[in-house]
Amino acid sequence: MQVFAQISLKPFNSFGIDVCAQLFAEAYDDSDVHEAISYAVIHALPLFIIGGGSNLLLTQDIHALVLRMATQGIRVLQDDSVHVVIEAEAGEAWHPFVLWTLDHGLYGLENLSLIPGTVGAAPMQNIGAYGVEIKDVFAGLTALDCQTGELRDFSLQECQFAYRDSLLKHDIGRWLVLRVRFMLSRISNKKLDYGSLQQCLVKQGITEATPIDISRAICSIRRETLPDPVKLGNAGSFFKNPLVSEVLAAELKCQYPDLVTHQQPDGQIKLAAGWLIDKSGWKGFRDGDAGVYKMQALVLVNYGAATGRDIVSLAKRIQSDIAKRFKVHLEMEPTIIEP
Ligand SMILES: Cc1cc2nc3c(=O)[nH]c(=O)nc-3n(C[C@H](O)[C@H](O)[C@H](O)COP(=O)(O)OP(=O)(O)OC[C@H]3O[C@@H](n4cnc5c(N)ncnc54)[C@H](O)[C@@H]3O)c2cc1C
Structure with missing residues (x-):
């Protein structure tokens, strides 16, 4: 090394x-x-x-x-002809891994197509998109405890996955994820009822979508709506969608009838952070080289020479504005390395 x-x-x-x-x-x-x-x-x-x-x-x-x-390797651990457990090394690039599973007729990850990053980081924040999170197909991971040098296997329950969250994310630096296992299926269980996915498929004249069609449609939507980090620096969604009480959501809905809300099983209401930021006039805002993407208010961008502090300072201005207007705290999603 x-x-x-x-x-x-x-x-x-x-x-x-x-x-x-x-x-x-x-x-x-x-x-x-x-x-x-x-x-x-x-x-x-x-x-x-x-x-x-x-x-x-x-x-x-x-x-x-x-x-x-940068570790590489994908292997089949179990195959009962319907369900297949796949293990991938942490350094495998996520999207090529998703394509590998689809090429092998294994379904479950198609809605997570084109998310940047690696397999090893995917469980850190339980990556999610288009109505699917990795917890839905997660079958375990092996991590190295950097404090003791011991290997440990984590089950689904032990990872304590939640919305863009896991036990591992609360202890960054302790657990080094070496490899992750996924339970995939040869029978597809399509999830099409999220965002503009169904519309996109209809537009393409697809009525009976295969998982490969779904993956392609998601790639094309993502290419249209999210900035390519190679051309414009960003980390995808910068803020999590906040969870609020029913009382606050109802109060806000009276004031803003077009407020976007999603009822959660535990009674809380999820608000669309992008909607709140957009409604507050931040979309397209730019201060020096730090800005809010003009097509998607949830994404902060670096136009070239912004420093990490410029981005954090913009994020904090947005947070305090949203707190003032809506009484809602926006939590930052990426790992922020601050002094
Ligand atoms: C354009 C764009 C779109 C995105 N869309 C989505 C989306 O739809 N859904 C979503 O959930 N995320 C999305 N993201 C965020 C990001 O792609 C994911 O969180 C991804 O899993 C990060 O992987 P990474 O390898 O780049 O992690 P890194 O950024 O390198 O690391 C993230 C954190 O994980 C830790 N880490 C990384 N690898 C390991 C390891 N092997 N063991 C232990 N700790 C580790 C790091 O220390 C850091 O704290 C998007 C990002 C961009 C730029």
């Missing part, structure tokens, strides 16, 4: 923020991971794990050994 000093992380985060890693290495297998942990201990530095850097906001140089997970 090669270790580099003072490496710019600009190519390794989708916001394109230019900060330096004190030390930087890439892990191609488990022995690289163990070597990196020992190296960090010897140099008295913390280990900071990254995948594709698509859910990160870096606001300062990282005084750590930054380890990019």
Whole structure:
């Protein structure tokens, strides 16, 4: 394993923020991971794990050994001819992995097509899109406890998945995810009732959509509505959709009849953060090189030379404006590395 000093992380985060890693290495297998942990201990530095850097906001140089997970490998663990358990290494790129499953006639991940990042980071925030979250097909993961060096398998229950959340996200840096298992099916269980998916399929003249059709339709919607990080730095949705009480939702609905609400099984109401930000006039706002994407108010963007602090400062202005107008707290979604 090669270790580099003072490496710019600009190519390794989708916001394109230019900060330096004190030390930087890439892990191609488990022995690289163990070597990196020992190296960090010897140099008295913390280990900071990254995948594709698509859910990160870096606001300062990282005084750590930054380890990019680049481990590869996909294997079938169980196959009862309908249900198939697949295991993928943490460094596998997410979207190519989804395509691999579809190519092999295995269904369950199609709605999660074109999400950037890696397999290993997917459980961190229980990635979700178009009515599906990875918890719906999750069959376990193996992680290394960076504090003790022990391996541990996590079941679905142990991960405590919730909306863009998991046990692992609350203890960033402790658990290094090595590989993740998914329970997929040869029989498709289509989920089409989300956003403009059904409309998009109808527009394409597709009445009986296959999982591959669904994946393609989602890719085309995402390409139209989300900025490509290669052209415009961003980390996807910057804020989570807030959960509020029924009382507050009803109060807001009186004031704003077009308020977007989704009833939750536990009685809470989920509001669309993008709607709140848009309604407050932030869509398309730009301050220097930090801005709110003009097509989607939920996405903050770096027009080129914004620093992580510029983005955080814009995010905080939006948070306090939304709190004032709607009495709603917006929680930031990416991992923010703040001083
Ligand atoms: C254009 C765009 C669209 C997006 N759309 C969606 C979407 O629809 N749904 C959604 O849920 N997310 C979305 N995201 C966010 C992001 O793609 C996901 O959260 C993705 O899973 C992050 O993967 P990553 O490998 O880039 O993680 P990174 O950004 O590298 O890391 C994220 C966090 O996980 C930790 N981490 C990474 N790998 C490991 C590992 N192997 N072990 C332990 N910790 C690890 C890091 O320390 C960090 O705290 C989007 C992002 C972009 C840029």
